[in-house]
Amino acid sequence: MEAVAVAAALGFLLLTAAGGSAGDEAREAAAVRELLARLLGPGPAAAFSVSVERALAAESGLDTYRLSGGGVGARVRVLGSTGVAAAAGLHRYLRDFCGCHVAWSGSQLRLPQPLPAVPEELTEATPNRYRYYQNVCTQSYSFVWWDWARWEQEIDWMALNGINLALAWSGQEAIWQRVYLALGLTQTEIDEYFTGPAFLAWGRMGNLHTWSGPLPPSWHLKQLYLQHRILDRMRSFGMIPVLPAFAGHVPKALTRVFPQINITQMGSWGHFNCSYSCSFLLAPEDPLFPIVGSLFLRELTKEFGTDHIYGADTFNEMKPPSSEPSYLAAATATVYQAMIAVDPDAVWLLQGWLFQHQPEFWGPAQVGAVLGAVPRGRLLVLDLFAESQPVYVRTASFQGQPFIWCMLHNFGGNHGLFGALESVNRGPTAARLFPNSTMVGTGMAPEGIGQNEVVYALMAELGWRKDPVADLGAWVAGFAARRYGVSHGTAEAAWRLLLRSVYNCSGEGCSGHNRSPLVRRPSLQMATAVWYNRSDVLEAWRLLLAATPTLATSPAFCYDLVDVTRQAVQELVSLYYEEARTAYLNTELVPLMRAGGVLAYELLPALDKVLASDSHFLLGSWLERARVAAVSETEARFYEQNSRYQLTLWGPEGNILDYANKQLAGLVADYYAPRWRLFMETLVESLVRGIPFQQHQFDKNAFQLEQTFVLSTRRYPSQPQGDTVDLAKKLFLKYYPRWVAGAL
Numbered sequence: 001m002e003a004v005a006v007a008a009a010l011g012f013l014l015l016t017a018a019g020g021s022a023g024d025e026a027r028e029a030a031a032v033r034e035l036l037a038r039l040l041g042p043g044p045a046a047a048f049s050v051s052v053e054r055a056l057a058a059e060s061g062l063d064t065y066r067l068s069g070g071g072v073g074a075r076v077r078v079l080g081s082t083g084v085a086a087a088a089g090l091h092r093y094l095r096d097f098c099g100c101h102v103a104w105s106g107s108q109l110r111l112p113q114p115l116p117a118v119p120e121e122l123t124e125a126t127p128n129r130y131r132y133y134q135n136v137c138t139q140s141y142s143f144v145w146w147d148w149a150r151w152e153q154e155i156d157w158m159a160l161n162g163i164n165l166a167l168a169w170s171g172q173e174a175i176w177q178r179v180y181l182a183l184g185l186t187q188t189e190i191d192e193y194f195t196g197p198a199f200l201a202w203g204r205m206g207n208l209h210t211w212s213g214p215l216p217p218s219w220h221l222k223q224l225y226l227q228h229r230i231l232d233r234m235r236s237f238g239m240i241p242v243l244p245a246f247a248g249h250v251p252k253a254l255t256r257v258f259p260q261i262n263i264t265q266m267g268s269w270g271h272f273n274c275s276y277s278c279s280f281l282l283a284p285e286d287p288l289f290p291i292v293g294s295l296f297l298r299e300l301t302k303e304f305g306t307d308h309i310y311g312a313d314t315f316n317e318m319k320p321p322s323s324e325p326s327y328l329a330a331a332t333a334t335v336y337q338a339m340i341a342v343d344p345d346a347v348w349l350l351q352g353w354l355f356q357h358q359p360e361f362w363g364p365a366q367v368g369a370v371l372g373a374v375p376r377g378r379l380l381v382l383d384l385f386a387e388s389q390p391v392y393v394r395t396a397s398f399q400g401q402p403f404i405w406c407m408l409h410n411f412g413g414n415h416g417l418f419g420a421l422e423s424v425n426r427g428p429t430a431a432r433l434f435p436n437s438t439m440v441g442t443g444m445a446p447e448g449i450g451q452n453e454v455v456y457a458l459m460a461e462l463g464w465r466k467d468p469v470a471d472l473g474a475w476v477a478g479f480a481a482r483r484y485g486v487s488h489g490t491a492e493a494a495w496r497l498l499l500r501s502v503y504n505c506s507g508e509g510c511s512g513h514n515r516s517p518l519v520r521r522p523s524l525q526m527a528t529a530v531w532y533n534r535s536d537v538l539e540a541w542r543l544l545l546a547a548t549p550t551l552a553t554s555p556a557f558c559y560d561l562v563d564v565t566r567q568a569v570q571e572l573v574s575l576y577y578e579e580a581r582t583a584y585l586n587t588e589l590v591p592l593m594r595a596g597g598v599l600a601y602e603l604l605p606a607l608d609k610v611l612a613s614d615s616h617f618l619l620g621s622w623l624e625r626a627r628v629a630a631v632s633e634t635e636a637r638f639y640e641q642n643s644r645y646q647l648t649l650w651g652p653e654g655n656i657l658d659y660a661n662k663q664l665a666g667l668v669a670d671y672y673a674p675r676w677r678l679f680m681e682t683l684v685e686s687l688v689r690g691i692p693f694q695q696h697q698f699d700k701n702a703f704q705l706e707q708t709f710v711l712s713t714r715r716y717p718s719q720p721q722g723d724t725v726d727l728a729k730k731l732f733l734k735y736y737p738r739w740v741a742g743a744l
Contacts, residue, residue: 025051025052025053025054026052027083027236028052028080028082028083028084028086028236028237028238029050029051029052029083029086030236031083031159031233031236031237032050032052032078032080032083032086032087032090032159032237033045033048033050035087035090035156035159035160035237036048036050036090038152038156039102039107039109039156039160040109040111044111047075047076047115048075048076048077048078048090049069049075049076049077049078050078050079050080050086050090051077051078051079051080051086052079052080052081052082052083052085052086052238053079053080053081054081054082055081056079056080056081056085057081057082057085057125060125061129062125062126062127062128062129063080063081063082063084063085063088063125063126063162063164064080064081064085064123064124064125064126065078065079065080065081065085065086065088065089065092065123065124066078066079066080066089066121066122066123066124067079067089067092067093067118067121067122067123068118068121068122069117069118070093070097070114070115070116070117070118071114071115071116071117072114073114074117076093076115076118078090078093082164082237082238083159083236083237083238083239084159084162084163084164084237084238084239085126085162085238087159087160087162087237088159088160088161088162088464089124090160091160091161091162092122092124092464093118094109094111095482097115097116097118098111098112098115098116099112099481099482099485100482101479101482101483101485101556102157102160103453103457103483103556104157104449104450104453105450105453105555105556105559105616106555106556106559108482108483108484108485108554108556110485124464126162126463126464127432127464127465127466128432128439128440128441128442128463129440129441130164130165130404130440130441130442130443131161131162131163131164131165131441131442131443131460131463131464132163132165132166132382132404132406132441132442132443132444132445133158133163133165133166133167133443133444133445134166134167134444134445135351135384135408135445135446135447136167136169136201136204136205136311136313136316136351137201137202137412137447137448138167138201138445138446138447138448138449139167139169139170139200139201139204140197140198140199140200140201140202140646141201141412141413141447141448141646141660142413142448142449142450143170144197144198144200144626144643145197145625145626145628145629145639145643146226146625147226147628147629148226148229151226151229151230151233152233155230155233155234155237155239158234158239159237159239161456161460161463162460162463162464163239163460164238164239164240165239165240165242165309165404165441165443166234166239166240166241166242167241167242167311168227168230168231168234168241168242168243169204169242169243169244169311170223170226170227170230171220171223171224171226171227171228171303171304172204172244172300173194173200173215173219173220173223174220174221174223174224175296175299175300175303176190176296177190177220178299179292179295179296179299180193180251180254182295183254183257183292183295184257185251185253185254185257186253189251189253189256190251190253191213191214191215192210192213192214192251192253193209193210193213193251193252193253194209194210194213194214194215195208195209195210195211195212195213196211196212196213196214196215196638196642197215197219197629197639197642198212198642198643198645198646199211199212199642199646202269202270204244205247205313205316205317206247206248206249206266206279206281206313206314206316206318207269207270207277207279207316207317207318208269208270208272208276208277208279209251209276209277209279210275210276211272211276211651211652212641212642212645216630216631216635216638218630218631218635222629224303227304228304231304231305235307240307240309241307242307242309242310242311242349243300243301243304243306243307243309243310243311244300244310244311244312245293245296245297245310245311245312245335245338245339245346245348246292246293246296246297246312246335246338247312247313247314247335248281248282248284248289248314248331248334248335249279249280249281249282249314250263250280250281250282250292251280252280254280254288255280258288261282261286261288262282262283262285262286263280263281263282263283263286264280264281264283264321265278265279265280265281266278266279266280266281266318266319266321267318267319269317269318270317270650270651270655270656271651271653271655271656272651272655276651276652279318281314281321284327284330284331284333284334285330285334289334289338290334290337290338290341292338293334293335293337293338293339293341294338294341294342297310297338297339297341297342297343298342301342301343306343308343308345308346308347309346309347309348309349309380310339310343310346310347310348310349311348311349311350311351312335312339312348312350313350313351313353313354314331314332314335315331315354316351316353316354317353317354317357317358319358319361320361323361323366325365325366325368325369326369328366328369328370328373329369329370329372329373330373332369332370332373332374333373333374335348336348336373336374336378336379346378347377347378347379347380348374348378348379348380349380349382350379350380350381350382351382351384352381352382352383352384352391352398352403353382353384353385355367355391355395356384356385356389356391364395367395367399368399371395371398371399371400371401372399374401376400376401377401377402379401379402380401380402380403380404380440381398381401381402381403381404382403382404382406382443382445383398383403383404383405383406383431384406384408384445385406385408386405386406386407386427386431387406387407387408387409387420387423387424387427388408388420388423388511390405390427390431392405392431392434392437392438392439393434396436397434397435397436397437397438397439398438400436400438401438402438402439402440403438403439403440404439404440404441404442404443405427405428405431405439405441405442405443406442406443406444406445407424407427407442407443407444407445407446407455407459408445408446408447408512409424409444409445409446409452409455409456409459409512410446410447410448410449410451410452410512411447411448411511411512411513411659412447412448412513412659412660412661413446413447413448413449413450413451413660413662414448414451414512414513414514414519414660414661414662415451415514415563415566415617415661415662415663415664416451416514416516416567416570416663417452417498417502417503417537417563417564417567418452418455418502418503418505418512418514419452419454419455419502419503419504419505419512420503420504420505420506421454421455421458421472421476421499421503421504422472422504422506423505423506424455424458424459424462425458425462425468425469425472426468428442428462428468429466429467429468441463442459442462442463444456444459444460446512448660450616454476454479454495454503455503457479458475458479472499473496473499476492476495476496476498476499476503477492477495477496479495480492480494480495483554483556483557483560484551484554484556484557485554486550486551488547488550488551490543490544490546490547491543491544491547491551491557493543494539494540494541494543494544494547494564495540497536497537497539497540497543498536498537498540498564500532500536501532501533501536501537501540502532502536502537502567504531504532505531505532506531513659514661515527516570516573516574517573517574517577518569518570518573518574518604518663518672519658519661519662519663519672520658520661521654521657521658521675521699521702521706522577522675522676522679522698522702523695523698524581524584524585524693524695526577526581528574528575528577528578530571530574534571534575537564537567537568537571538568538571538736538739540564541564541565541567541568541732541736542732542736544557544560544561544564545561545725545728545729545732548561548725548729552725558613558614558724558725559614559616561724561725561728562610562611562613562614562616562617562724562728565607565610565728565731565732566607566610566611566617566663568731568732568735569603569606569607569610569731570663572603572735572739572744573599573603573604575744576595576596576598576599576603576744577595577599579591579595579744580592580595580596580599580680580683583595584683584686584687584693587687589684589687589688592680592683592684592687593680593684596679596680596683596684597680599676599680600673600676600677600679600680601677603735604668604669604672604673604676605669605673606727606730606731606734607663607668607731608665608666608668608669608673609665609722609727610722610724610727610728610731611663611664611665611668612665612666612717612720612721612722613720613721613722613723613724613727614720614724615719615720617663617664617665618664618665618666618716618717618718618719618720619664619665619666619667619716620665620666620715620716620717620718620719621718622643622647622662622664623640623643623644623715623716624718626639626640626642626643627639627640637713640713641710641711644709644710644712645710646660647660647661647662647667647671648671648706648709648710649706649707649710653703654703654706657706665716665717666716666717670709670712670714671705671706671709674705674709675702675705675706678698678701678702678705679698679702682698682701
C-alpha cells in the first residue's frame with residue numbers, strides 16, 4: 001500500500017507541474033536559439049539547429065534531449081522535449097564534443113572547426129522530474145544588487161545546466177506593500193517593517209524586520225521591472241518559477257488596525273533583540289490568516305501570473321510556539337489552504353532546513369504533523385543539506401511527500417576551497433534507491449554563488465545522470481582540461497590533489513562554512529584544524545604555478561591561480577597564528593613578534609595585492625554594484641552600507657559577525673588586516689607589560705575597527721590591478737621554501 005500511495009503522490013505532482021509549463025514549443029526553441037547567439041555569437045550559432053518537441057518525452061514524461069549531425073558541412077541538430085532540455089543538450093554537446101566550459105567566472109568557448117560530428121544519435125533523459133536551483137538566502141547574499149544584464153547571464157547558465165525549477169522572489173515587497181496598504185497600514189508602518197535590501201531573505205522568512213531599512217520607493221519599481229523580465233525569460237525556456245506565498249508572519253502594526261487579532265510573538269533570532277527580530281505570527285485559527293494569505297497571492301498572481309508552485313517557510317530557524325502536533329498541523333494546513341483558495345492547483349515548496357536545523361524539536365510526531373497536513377503530492381520538500389545531513393533517511397522519505405535531494409554546499413557566499421564531492425556524487429543515487437523513495441529531483445541550494453565552480457559543475461551533471469561518476473579523478477582532470485581549453489598534465493595533477501584534500505570533506509561536521517582564522521575576529525581560542533593535509537594545497541599551488549608558461553593566457557586558469565593562492569595564504573595564516581599563540585602562551589616575545597609581524601604586516605597585504613589582480617575578487621566591484629542600483633547619491637550610500645554590513649558585522653552589534661565573510665581586495669586590507677594588527681600588538685603589549693590578555697576588551701576595540709569600516713565611504717578600485725602570475729610567484733617563492741623546510 002505504501003508504494004501505491006507514493007506513486008499516487010508523485011503522479012499528482014508530475015501532472016500538476018507539467019500542466020504549469022508556460023510557453024509553447026516554438027517559443028522555447030526560439031529562446032534557446034537566442035541563448036546560443038548570446039553565448040557563441042550569431043555566426044557560430046548558425047551552425048546549430050534547435051527545436052523543441054514535447055513528444056520526445058511522451059513515454060517517460062521526463063525532460064529529454066537528442067543530439068545528432070555535425071561534421072563537415074553539416075549542422076549540429078539539438079532536439080529537446082522542453083527549452084531547458086534543449087539547452088542542456090546543447091551544453092552537453094559543447095562540453096563533451098567540443099571541450100568547452102561555461103561557468104560563473106567566465107567561459108572557455110573555443111570551438112573546433114569543423115564542429116565535431118555526433119557519431120551516433122545520442123538521446124538522454126533525466127532520471128528525475130526536477131533540477132532545482134537556489135536557496136532563499138541566495139537572493140540576498142548573491143543576487144541583491146543584480147541588474148537585468150546579470151540576471152540574463154544567470155538564467156542562461158541555469159538553462160544550460162538543465163535547471164527547470166527555481167525561485168523567482170524579486171519584487172514581492174512591492175506586492176506586500178499593496179496588501180498592507182489595503183489592510184489599513186500607513187506607509188510609515190510599512191517602511192518600518194521591511195529590512196534593507198541586503199537582508200530581505202530573512203525578512204521574507206520571518207527571522208528579521210526593520211533592520212537596515214527602509215526600502216526606497218525606487219527599489220520597489222526596479223524590482224517589479226526585474227521580476228517581470230526574470231519570469232518572462234524563465235518561462236520562455238519552459239522553466240517553472242517558484243513564487244512566494246504567505247507563511248503567517250505579519251507586521252506588529254497590524255494590531256493597530258485589528259486589535260483583536262490572535263498573534264504570537266516569536267523568539268529572537270541570530271543574536272538580534274526584538275527591535276529587529278521576534279516576528280509576529282498569526283494564529284492559524286485567526287480569521288485574518290486566510291484573508292491576508294489570499295489577498296497576497298491574488299495580488300501576486302494578478303501581477304506576475306503563476307506556474308502553481310509556491311514557496312513559504314513559517315518556522316525557518318525559529319522554534320514554533322507549541323510542539324503539539326495538532327498546532328503544527330493546523331499552522332501548516334492554514335498556509336496551504338490560503339494558497340489553494342486562490343490557486344486550486346497550488347503545490348507548496350517547503351525548505352526542509354527546519355527539520356535538520358533543530359532536530360531536538362522536530363521529533364517524529366512533529367515532522368509527521370507538518371508533512372501530513374498537506375495532501376500527498378501537494379507538498380514538495382527540499383532536503384536542503386542532503387549531501388551532509390540528509391533528512392529523508394530519518395523521515396521515511398518524508399513520509400510519502402515528494403522531495404528534492406539538494407546540495408547546500410556554501411554558507412554566506414564564503415570564499416574558501418571546499419566540497420564533499422564523493423558524497424555529492426553518490427548521494428542522489430542512494431536517495432533514488434531508498435526504500436519507497438519519493439525523490440523527484442536534484443537541486444543546488446547554496447546560500448551564495450560564485451565560488452568552488454567544480455562542485456556545481458558536478459552537481460549539474462548529476463541531474464542528468466542515472467548513476468554516479470565512476471572515476472572522480474578522471475572527471476576532475478577532464479573538468480580542468482575543458483576549463484583551460486587544453487589538457488595539461490601538471491594542472492590536472494594539481495586538481496587531483498585538490499580533489500583528495502579540500503574537495504574530499506566527509507563525516508560529521510562537514511560544512512561549507514569557512515571558519516579560517518583569517519576571516520574571524522582573532523582570539524587565543526581559534527580552531528585551526530582542517531580535515532585534509534595542508535601539504536596537498538601547497539603542492540597544488542606549486543603545480544599550478546609550474547603550469548603558468550602554458551596556461552597563463554587562460555582567464556579561468558588565472559582565476560583558479562588567484563583562488564588557490566588565496567587558499568594557500570589562508571593555510572599559512574593558520575600556521576603563523578599557531579606560532580604566535582604558542583609564543584604568547586610561552587611568554588616568548590621575539591617569536592611572537594616575528595610570527596605576528598609576518599601574518600599581519602606581510603601575508604595579508606600580499607594577499608590583498610593578489611586578490612586585486614582579478615576582477616572577481618574586488619571589494620570595489622561588490623560595492624559598485626550596490627551603488628549602481630541606486631537612483632541618487634543618498635540611496636547609493638545607503639545601499640553600500642547595507643552591503644558593508646552584510647559582509648562584516650551583519651547586525652548593528654556584530655550580531656552574526658563575519659558569517660558572510662569574503663576574501664576580497666580592499667576587505668582584506670582595510671577590515672581583516674587591521675584586526676590582526678591590533679590583535680598582535682595587544683598580545684605584544686600584554687607580554688611587555690606583564691598583564692593578561694583581556695579578550696573582552698580586545699573585542700570592544702576590534703568592534704570599533706569593524707564599525708569604522710562599515711561606516712566608511714572610501715571608494716575601492718572596480719578594475720583589476722597588477723599581474724596575477726607575477727604576484728602569486730612572489731608569494732610562493734617567499735613562503736613555500738619555509739613550508740618545505742618546516743620553518744613555519
